[in-house]
Amino acid sequence: MVSSLLTRDEPVYLVKHFYEQHSKYLGLVLLAGSAGLSRKINKAEVHRPGLSLTGYLKGFVPARILIFGKQEIEFLRELEPEVRMERLSSILTPSTPAVIVARGFPPPKELISACDKANVPLFRATSTATNLLSRITFLLLEEFCPSVTLHGTLVEVFGVGVLIQGESSVGKSEAALGLIERGHRLISDDVVRVKRKEGPYLVGSGPELTRHLMEIRGIGIINVAHLYGAVCVRPDKGIDIVVKLEEWDDQHFYDRVGLDDKFIDILGVSVPFHLLPVKPGRDVVLLLETIGLNHRLKDMGYNSAKEFNTKLLETIAKRQKKRVGIENRA
């Protein structure tokens, strides 16, 4: 089944962006190689070049951010100046995004001149190399996680993240408004940015500009956070179920028992999927609440449809036995 996929965002991530976003958090200070700030970061990987500095470059991955810790700096100090320069030049490749010196160590002057020569930005950071390694890996993984922009409305119903999809004017926004009125929460209307996090699981959020705004036909644009208060909105939420609203089609056979779970694929993660037909007289808000509650029940290990089916099969088996018993006696 294909979700109404709109875009797979492929923005270019430059060292400049990384520096702007995280310089405060990581305590970064630019020391040299400012001409290389528009280098691309292509990999969510950081590397301590310890072994590479000894001259062993087999399997060296050039596209990683390099972090110089105490050991690297000490090791460089022990080398002859020419060797130092040569080793440094060999690891500063055209695809090396940046070099960061940990613990506020003053970098050797060969490192400064090599970075300037190769146009690789050189930063100094306050924390230790190990700390930088984990923090930068986390930040880059966040930045590089696969994402997609979907058409739909994301709401939280009884703590369950429900992505409501469907054609324009089928009543997604109205359904969301009804849910908010009953105390559930809006994450985003119409446009949902979905990220696949490690696990894998999906997290949806709204674009900054139109966050918590809704367009309701006949009323116009409203701000839900202002109308109903901060309790009715959330910045992001994991996506647990996808519900597709569609106009009631007499020819289509809708699920009447719920024994078979259906799934939809978003960024390689399969999410439980419900097709919900809409027609006058069907209270969509109540139905969405029921789907949310039923999902919680299933999460707790109780599946209403399956439980009933087991009970039914047991009853039939018992009757069968009785029947066989009667026939045997006769």
Place this chain on the structure above:
Amino acid sequence: MKIVRKVKVKNSLGLHTRPAASIVKLLQPRKSAVQFTHKHETINARSIMSILMLAARKNTVIEISVEGDDAELTMQHLVDAFESEFGEK
């Protein structure tokens, strides 16, 4: 049938609320699926919020993709609307 064309935002305020509303209005009777692409972001042009999210300023280029039976006519209407600066000239 699918048609893709690039248009320039000409009105001085960019794609703000009124132009977005007029795009949605002119698409209402049309049957084709219409998408706008701007800065790596592709959106459904029938949704006001999506168009507003693009926050496209003057002189930026938007790629319009129209797919459906009345694609040609729909594209013509859209291009005319962008050309006439949504009546804001």
